[in-house]
Amino acid sequence: MPLFDLPLDQLERYAPEVREPADFDTFWHTTVKEAGTYPVLVDVRPVDTGLRMLESWDVTFAGFGGDPVRGWFTRPRGVPEPLPAVVEYLGYGRGRGMPHERLTWAAAGYAHLLMDSRGQGDQYGCGGDTPDPHGGTLGGPGAVVRGIHAPHTYYYRRLITDAVRAVDAVRELPGVDPARVVALGNSQGGGLALAVAGLVPDLAALLVSAPFLCHIQRAVEITDADPYGEIVRYLAVHREAEEEVRHTLSYVDGVSFARRATAPVHAGTGLRDTVCPPSTVFAAYNQYGAATAAATEASPARTIHVYPFNHHEGGEAVHTQRQLRWLGDRLGTR
Numbered sequence: 001m002p003l004f005d006l007p008l009d010q011l012e013r014y015a016p017e018v019r020e021p022a023d024f025d026t027f028w029h030t031t032v033k034e035a036g037t038y039p040v041l042v043d044v045r046p047v048d049t050g051l052r053m054l055e056s057w058d059v060t061f062a063g064f065g066g067d068p069v070r071g072w073f074t075r076p077r078g079v080p081e082p083l084p085a086v087v088e089y090l091g092y093g094r095g096r097g098m099p100h101e102r103l104t105w106a107a108a109g110y111a112h113l114l115m116d117s118r119g120q121g122d123q124y125g126c127g128g129d130t131p132d133p134h135g136g137t138l139g140g141p142g143a144v145v146r147g148i149h150a151p152h153t154y155y156y157r158r159l160i161t162d163a164v165r166a167v168d169a170v171r172e173l174p175g176v177d178p179a180r181v182v183a184l185g186n187s188q189g190g191g192l193a194l195a196v197a198g199l200v201p202d203l204a205a206l207l208v209s210a211p212f213l214c215h216i217q218r219a220v221e222i223t224d225a226d227p228y229g230e231i232v233r234y235l236a237v238h239r240e241a242e243e244e245v246r247h248t249l250s251y252v253d254g255v256s257f258a259r260r261a262t263a264p265v266h267a268g269t270g271l272r273d274t275v276c277p278p279s280t281v282f283a284a285y286n287q288y289g290a291a292t293a294a295a296t297e298a299s300p301a302r303t304i305h306v307y308p309f310n311h312h313e314g315g316e317a318v319h320t321q322r323q324l325r326w327l328g329d330r331l332g333t334r
Contacts, residue, residue: 001274004222004274005279006278011278011279013286016215018250019250020250024250027151035062035065035165037066041060041169042068043060049099053076054077054103057173059071061169063118065133065158069118069130069165069166071166072114073170075110075111080175083176084204084333085173086113087182087193088113088115088185089115089184090185090188090189091189092120092188092226093143094117094120094121094124095126096115097125097126098126104320108328108333119143142226144227144231148234148241150244151251154248154251156252160192163183180204182203183263186208187275190211191211191212194258194284197265203263204263204330205264206261206263208267210275211254216231216249216252225274226275259291261288261292262292264300265302267302268307268319268322270315271307272310273312273314275311307319
């Protein structure tokens with residue numbers, strides 16, 4: 001894939017105005033508050049993974065509407081002291097799979113909660129275990145267009161709320177230091193982690209790469225790669241729904257969440273990424289903490305790594321190594 005987006009020198013200054021509804025804060029405050037009326041931990045059961053150095057639990061917590069959301073919780077075996085926790089969110093179409101699939105953060109000495117994505121898990125990986133009981137609203141079959149005609153019925157209202165509740169859940173799990181919780185994700189997972197950073201004021205850090213759902217209006221104009229392509233194809237059929245869809249998407253745009261974030265952030269993007277184009281990533285990154293800075297005159301620390309020759313895979317293991325070093329320095333764990 002050749003370079004197709006803005007040149008890097010323009011990306012580094014790219015901070016567009018993004019449509020934001022007047023009731024954005026009220027909408028999310030009310031949504032998260034309603035979810036918080038349910039006790040967060042539903043079930044926690046140990047799992048025999050066959051791994052000698054790590055121990056895992058099958059966790060169920062109450063997400064949006066009190067719906068049960070599954071996850072894997074893993075931490076180093078035989079370490080009694082409370083550990084900083086990394087809450088990880090998954091890419092589009094992936095489910096939580098099996099507990100031994102994602103061991104990097106637990107092996108590095110962190111408690112690790114991997115949240116399943118409701119109603120997903122059938123595109124790749126080893127599947128998911130969390131249904132979405134609210135999936136019957138107007139919209140197409142793909143997650144990104146489910147319920148897209150209205151903010152209150154939109155799929156990502158539910159999934160973002162689940163992501164916030166995952167932070168609440170990990171803080172109640174054994175062996176976790178609740179003051180040191182980190183949100184982590186790539187692609188869809190990066191978009192969820194970014195939303196969490198805008199909704200949870202006391203995260204210790206944020207790790208995102210190629211975040212989805214950022215500067216969405218531009219994304220659907222410059223790429224037809226999925227998942228944004230699903231929105232394009234939906235509107236190609238439902239032509240009369242464009243204004244409703246744009247309005248709904250304005251409630252989940254990562255730029256708006258980024259502006260409200262307070263945690264230090266480590267980010268990454270590939271300049272040839274057509275799935276989550278680099279200009280959409282920089283639109284959020286360049287405005288990260290802007291509302292916080294305006295209110296407190298202090299901006300959260302920001303770091304971004306750019307991979308000029310990479311597509312959606314970004315820096316892969318190189319980027320993970322950079323994340324590990326950055327977070328270790330940030331939390332004093334290495």
